[in-house]
Amino acid sequence: MAGSNQRPVVYFREVTSDALLVKRAQRGDRNAVDTLLRENYDIVRAVCHRIVINTSDAEDATQLALMAIVRALPSFDGRAKFSTWVYRIATNAALDELRRIRRRDVPNDDAKFASISVGDATNAIDAQMDVSAALAQVAEEFRVALVLRHIADLDYEEIAVILEVPVGTVRSRLSRGRAQLTALLGNQGESNHRQNNDIGGQP
Known part of the structure; x- marks a missing residue:
């Protein structure tokens, strides 16, 4: 009986891990911020690289996206999934970088x-x-x-x-x-x- 009571506890922790990290990060916990960035870095980088293409510019977009995530964390209200919110920021950062590139030297x-x-x-x-x-x-x-x-x-x-x-x-x-x-x-x-x-x- 004791063993069967453990499953809901594990499940609860898995479901709420992002939410708990976000709450801690919003309270100023730097370790929580670092964990969120580390857990989402690969997908942010992948999105930026596939949209921007050029490696150097894509890395710039990745860094801009990560900084934007940190700046916007206090305003995250949980209405969207955290991952969806991260993808939106990464996509916007990549598109901003593309606009900057076009202004600089890339034709349409x-x-x-x-x-x-x-x-x-x-x-x-x-x-x-x-x-x-x-x-x-x-x-x-x-x-x-x-x-x-x-x-x-x-x-x-x-x-x-x-x-x-x-x-x-x-x-x-x-x-x-x-x-x-x-x-x-x-x-x-x-x-x-x-x-x-x-x-x-x-x-």
């Missing part, structure tokens, strides 16, 4: 997609094409949705909350983003196939 390449023909995604996967390189060329609003869905593993409702758009818009962006990514991967696969044939034809 969205027009390129008008000329992309749909390729065979299966061939691209078989050829082990670089998904990150292709993802970098997906239009920004679609790339963000793809990252939140497939990297952060969020559901449509959580993505809608983070991006402040209807769920239908999330579905549309994911669909169009996947279409662009598939086309890019297929296009890369065809290009590499032609290059390999040229190399193979040399005496």
